[in-house]
Amino acid sequence: MSTAREKLAAREAALMALVGAVRSVYVEFDRLADMKRDLRDLMDRDHGASEAACHLLAGPSGSGKTKFILDFMADFPRLPHALVNKLGEKADHAPIICTKVPRTGTRTLAEQVYEAFALRTAPRNRREQDLIKDIQGFAREMRTQLVILEEAHQPFKKKGDYAAREVAGFCKDILNEATFAMLIVGTEEALRLKGLDEEFDRRCIHTHRLASLRWDVPDECEDFLDVLRACDAHLAEAVGVLSRLDEPEVAIRLHVASRGLLGYLAVLLEKAGMIAVRDIVHGPRGAPSRSRNPASHCLGSRAPMSRSRPTRGSPTPSRCRTPWTS
Structure with missing residues (x-):
């Protein structure tokens, strides 16, 4: 029995470590690449x-x-x-x-x-x-x-x-x-x-x-979606499924929750991923298994997910205009 518990604990610890590494996911936008170039010029x-x-x-x-x-x-x-x-x-x-x-x-x-x-x-x-x-x-x-x-x-x-x-x-x-x-x-x-x-x-x-990424600026919106896709791919290694974080209904709500700040977004996704891992490892006995989708945990419920994706330059839905992005 203790061996089974130890294996379960080891599996949970490994998955939690993988989820925690979502905070280190880095996506290089054009402005970050420009900053790197300027710093290299400064060093030279x-x-x-x-x-x-x-x-x-x-x-x-x-x-x-x-x-x-x-x-x-x-x-x-x-x-x-x-x-x-x-x-x-x-x-x-x-x-x-x-x-x-x-x-x-x-x-x-x-x-x-x-x-x-x-x-x-x-x-x-x-x-x-x-x-x-x-x-x-x-x-x-x-x-x-x-x-x-x-x-x-x-x-x-x-x-x-x-x-x-x-x-x-x-x-x-x-x-x-x-x-x-x-x-x-x-x-x-x-x-x-x-x-x-x-x-x-x-x-x-x-x-x-460096500022928060605005949803109503097409290039910045696409940068935010790129980060969501990279984080989604990383979390999928732990939970075993893509959560479709870049789908409009999910992405909009994640943007509002994080205020467009990538550090806060990473913490939000990490917490959601940890809950999903616990559900996978310690699923309730005799009850329907809870979702392993991190999006459902960080948004509080299974949000409806449209299959259409915003593209660079696409118009912003009016419901996305929040006080900090206007």
Whole structure:
């Protein structure tokens, strides 16, 4: 009996892991491909010839910033001990370094960037400016081309311009003699970094925006449907059936529930997939089996599913116009 339960538990755990991976499904739209191209151009820029430059990426929570960054970084993995200097000393080759900005001040931020490079605790007795010089030295040794600062809005969230000016000044200082570029990522509040420090503004040469996908914009609607199709194909590996998430009646309601934000959509589909897996593994005894279709769980009931599909450029049904897409 215990063996049967263990097998059942193992099967459930494997299916749950597969369902959970739906949050990592990535679909590259044209605008994401353009952002990648701009970042590659930034990495290839000769920063030694003048001041190093940075880009700003802003978007609401759930807009897909982190997923975009992870996919971009996958093309530039960190290679341990891949570089050897003239003295025979080895160093990692790290084209991209990424870390999250802490809620506290710039001293803690300097320590965090140091630790992302060195993979060890930063010395507590070093001044902020000394840590910045250490970071610049690490970058030269490790041939780093890009440093990504996520959650850049955290230190000055709901605070005055002084806190934002401190972060802008830190980024300006670290770029002064840097041989690498920087990507600063945050919510819309991160846009406050611009306009507070003239030198930082000069170094910040481009601003990218990620927003929710609008249903009433044909290209964005098609992008949303492409994501649904990719997620549907992924979930089908766990539940054994396509849920037809891109059918109009289902897609519209998923768009409303997620507000067009792909991060929220992924969480919604993950929860629905988990319920479907439990139904598959622990179907009620002596009762009709419940649906294994994730769409029926994330929408609350078996929604009617039309077989027609909207195509790029097709008119938007009036019932889809929600307050956040109008």
